[in-house]
Amino acid sequence: MQNSKTHPRANLSMRTLLAASMLAGLAFQPTMAQTALAQTASSPAAAAPALVAKPKPTHEVPFKAPDLASLAHEPNGAEILYGYRLMTQTKKLLPNNVGAAMNCTSCHLGGGFVPHSSAFVGQNALYPMYNPRAARVVSMADRINGCMMRSMNGKPIPKNSPEMKAMLAFMAWMAKDVPADAKVKGAALYKISTSIKPDPVRGKAIYAERCAACHGIDGEGSKNAKGEYVFPPLWGPDSFNIGAGMARTYTAAGFVKGAMPVADSLHLPTGVGRMSDQDAVDVADYFSHQPRPDFPAAIYDWPKGGAPKDVRYCLVSLGNCTPAEIAKAPKPPGGK
Amino acid sequence: MKVTNKKSRFYYVSGFLLIFGAVGLAQAAPQFSQQEIERGAYVAKVGDCIACHAVQGGKPFAGGFPMPLPVGTIYSSNITPDPTYGIGKYSFEDFDRAVRHGVAPGGKYLYPAMPYPSYAKVTPEDMKALYAYFMQGVKPVAQPNKPPTMIWPLTIRWPLAIWNWMYVSEDHVYRPDPKQGAQWNRGAYLTEGLGHCGACHTPRGIGMQEKALSASGASGSLFLSGAKIESWYARNLRGNDVGGLGNWSVADIVQLLKTGRNSSGAAVGSMTEVIHHSSQYWTDADLQAVAIYLKSLPADPNKPKAPPPVAPVPQPDLHSAGSLAYAQYCAVCHQNDGEGAAGVFPAMAGNPTVESRDALNLIHVILAGGKTAEVKGVHPFTMPAFAGVLSDQQVADIATFVRSGWGNSGAAVSASEVAKVRADIAKTH
Numbered sequence: 001m002q003n004s005k006t007h008p009r010a011n012l013s014m015r016t017l018l019a020a021s022m023l024a025g026l027a028f029q030p031t032m033a034q035t036a037l038a039q040t041a042s043s044p045a046a047a048a049p050a051l052v053a054k055p056k057p058t059h060e061v062p063f064k065a066p067d068l069a070s071l072a073h074e075p076n077g078a079e080i081l082y083g084y085r086l087m088t089q090t091k092k093l094l095p096n097n098v099g100a101a102m103n104c105t106s107c108h109l110g111g112g113f114v115p116h117s118s119a120f121v122g123q124n125a126l127y128p129m130y131n132p133r134a135a136r137v138v139s140m141a142d143r144i145n146g147c148m149m150r151s152m153n154g155k156p157i158p159k160n161s162p163e164m165k166a167m168l169a170f171m172a173w174m175a176k177d178v179p180a181d182a183k184v185k186g187a188a189l190y191k192i193s194t195s196i197k198p199d200p201v202r203g204k205a206i207y208a209e210r211c212a213a214c215h216g217i218d219g220e221g222s223k224n225a226k227g228e229y230v231f232p233p234l235w236g237p238d239s240f241n242i243g244a245g246m247a248r249t250y251t252a253a254g255f256v257k258g259a260m261p262v263a264d265s266l267h268l269p270t271g272v273g274r275m276s277d278q279d280a281v282d283v284a285d286y287f288s289h290q291p292r293p294d295f296p297a298a299i300y301d302w303p304k305g306g307a308p309k310d311v312r313y314c315l316v317s318l319g320n321c322t323p324a325e326i327a328k329a330p331k332p333p334g335g336k
Numbered sequence: 337m338k339v340t341n342k343k344s345r346f347y348y349v350s351g352f353l354l355i356f357g358a359v360g361l362a363q364a365a366p367q368f369s370q371q372e373i374e375r376g377a378y379v380a381k382v383g384d385c386i387a388c389h390a391v392q393g394g395k396p397f398a399g400g401f402p403m404p405l406p407v408g409t410i411y412s413s414n415i416t417p418d419p420t421y422g423i424g425k426y427s428f429e430d431f432d433r434a435v436r437h438g439v440a441p442g443g444k445y446l447y448p449a450m451p452y453p454s455y456a457k458v459t460p461e462d463m464k465a466l467y468a469y470f471m472q473g474v475k476p477v478a479q480p481n482k483p484p485t486m487i488w489p490l491t492i493r494w495p496l497a498i499w500n501w502m503y504v505s506e507d508h509v510y511r512p513d514p515k516q517g518a519q520w521n522r523g524a525y526l527t528e529g530l531g532h533c534g535a536c537h538t539p540r541g542i543g544m545q546e547k548a549l550s551a552s553g554a555s556g557s558l559f560l561s562g563a564k565i566e567s568w569y570a571r572n573l574r575g576n577d578v579g580g581l582g583n584w585s586v587a588d589i590v591q592l593l594k595t596g597r598n599s600s601g602a603a604v605g606s607m608t609e610v611i612h613h614s615s616q617y618w619t620d621a622d623l624q625a626v627a628i629y630l631k632s633l634p635a636d637p638n639k640p641k642a643p644p645p646v647a648p649v650p651q652p653d654l655h656s657a658g659s660l661a662y663a664q665y666c667a668v669c670h671q672n673d674g675e676g677a678a679g680v681f682p683a684m685a686g687n688p689t690v691e692s693r694d695a696l697n698l699i700h701v702i703l704a705g706g707k708t709a710e711v712k713g714v715h716p717f718t719m720p721a722f723a724g725v726l727s728d729q730q731v732a733d734i735a736t737f738v739r740s741g742w743g744n745s746g747a748a749v750s751a752s753e754v755a756k757v758r759a760d761i762a763k764t765h
Contacts, residue, residue: 262668
């Protein structure tokens with residue numbers, strides 16, 4: 001309500017854009033908005049809600065996660081708890097949607113409770129949000145499915161499924177104490193300056209010394225006695241694909257800087273301050289550039305420009321893709 | 337005036353004696369073979385002399401390590417061969433009497449913080465090697481000893497003779513048990529003697545004495561039966577299923593002493609330092625001997641038996657605050673299924689720190705965190721301190737949950753128990 005008052009024109013233009021693209025079909029360069037429609041093709045087009053970006057947060061609030069132990073008092077506590085379990089045991093509970101050997105919690109540590117590792121605390125308050133990679137406003141569900149297709153190298157979760165609803169209920173609960181116009185301090189990844197030049201040779205040495213004990217010297221991750229991954233593979237066929245944020249040097253460096261290595265400090269959060277920015281960039285550059293699954297549709301990312309410099313693939317919007325790369329990408333492209 | 341005169345005369349005389357003593361020593365100093373010195377270095381490692389006779393960042397064996405007692409603080413002494421401040425003027429007999437009987441030259445009684453009741457069992461061969469090492473393998477450090485902070489009359493030492501008479505019942509070199517094999521006897525010798533395991537793992541009596549110095553005798557069943565030390569619990573090393581070594585194989589014990597961890601868990605508290613300074617360097621044969629000896633110590637029949645290993649994996653349950661707090665704060669490392677990660681995050685099932693009869697170590701590591709032993713070639717891992725994050729009730733909920741899940745048989749933990757440990761830790765940290 002508040003949003004439509006603040007941005008009546010944005011709302012109108014989105015509706016127009018969506019309607020126009022539906023009518024125009026797939027003429028000319030496909031837009032990411034069409035992708036969203038393609039994914040929700042089963043729902044009646046008329047009912048598709050027009051997304052309006054939330055206004056930018058006006059202030060920061062301290063990082064304070066709600067207590068899972070209080071779920072017994074929530075009317076939908078069971079659903080929220082299911083959402084938590086889906087976030088932490090994603091591969092096990094959604095084997096058809098997860099292609100990689102990853103769980104949401106592989107990057108969002110502790111199921112989103114741990115600061116500086118893209119924590120879920122307060123995230124829901126920021127959505128719908130304009131996403132420059134997709135050049136459109138995306139919902140929380142869209143964002144989750146972006147992860148499913150890229151970081152999880154899998155398939156989107158149907159928006160009306162109990163699983164997606166449970167994940168959304170969990171995300172909403174994780175933001176229940178955060179004001180609508182606020183951002184949670186320390187929830188996002190650290191920002192690492194892209195002016196730091198990566199040294200992958202140094203990165204390889206740092207990886208061997210500080211990462212390999214858990215993630216394996218060849219990035220293969222490690223498994224428990226039941227053959228389930230405990231530490232996610234950082235490259236290879238079971239890892240996140242090339243379209244994931246973690247496949248980009250400076251995003252990965254931000255994660256490493258704020259969350260890695262774990263179990264390295266007596267002070268919470270344990271991963272903070274264990275590596276310099278340079279170390280984080282070097283090691284992130286090393287592991288993010290190792291071989292990993294492709295994501296051909298990524299060539300349609302940043303359709304309106306503004307791609308960061310650490311993007312590892314060609315972009316149609318930059319005109320630097322080969323005909324082969326374009327032929328390989330699905331049409332209309334998947335992902336956001 | 338009189339005192340000053342006396343003092344200066346004392347200094348004059350002792351200075352004179354020192355010079356002549358030093359000259360005499362230099363002339364008569366016995367030369368030890370390199371082999372003997374190296375053997376002595378190993379004896380010193382097994383005896384873990386460095387643990388108390390050095391401070392962090394200080395010179396090896398120069399002493400000064402504080403040991404707080406209820407009546408004041410005592411400091412370990414300089415045992416380098418420095419002739420003035422160390423033990424450089426000790427004859428072998430002086431050295432043997434100090435290490436094995438707690439009496440320094442001049443008849444000065446040592447505080448029994450020095451585990452001489454255990455060292456009494458050390459063989460003459462080992463003592464000679466140890467002497468060779470301390471005389472010629474250790475660098476002299478001219479660092480004066482720190483006097484204890486106790487007030488008179490507690491500084492008077494002769495009553496320690498009475499203490500020795502009352503409590504040091506086995507003041508003799510280890511006597512092998514002819515009914516047992518060489519390996520078992522070697523294990524008993526290392527455990528009861530040089531390794532002085534009982535100093536922490538045997539409960540102490542009213543006079544702060546270890547209630548048993550070996551597994552034999554009337555109170556032998558108390559030997560290594562577990563004891564509280566500072567705010568840690570030195571676990572039961574006898575054959576009990578719960579809290580003891582009943583569930584561990586010889587290989588499990590060896591692995592823990594060698595690396596600080598095994599498939600059941602990781603050493604916590606001051607044991608990590610014992611592993612760091614001492615047991616990682618023991619030969620495999622010695623570790624094996626100790627493990628075989630420990631496995632032979634019978635269980636206390638009054639202590640609980642572990643339930644059959646049906647181990648249902650507890651799931652986060654809406655109506656179990658402990659399961660939910662575990663999910664939120666612990667599962668990120670120890671995993672939702674409690675399996676942890678081999679060699680990195682200890683598992684919950686059958687973990688002695690988790691299910692020990694005394695929950696002290698579990699509460700302690702949750703509140704204060706802990707670091708695995710620093711061992712050559714093994715990456716150490718740290719558990720963070722949750723004292724600033726979790727309330728007493730939350731810690732109690734988590735502890736109760738992990739002590740009762742996965743087939744563990746630990747009793748529930750109350751918030752007031754947690755509060756007590758929290759206060760104890762605040763005092764020592």
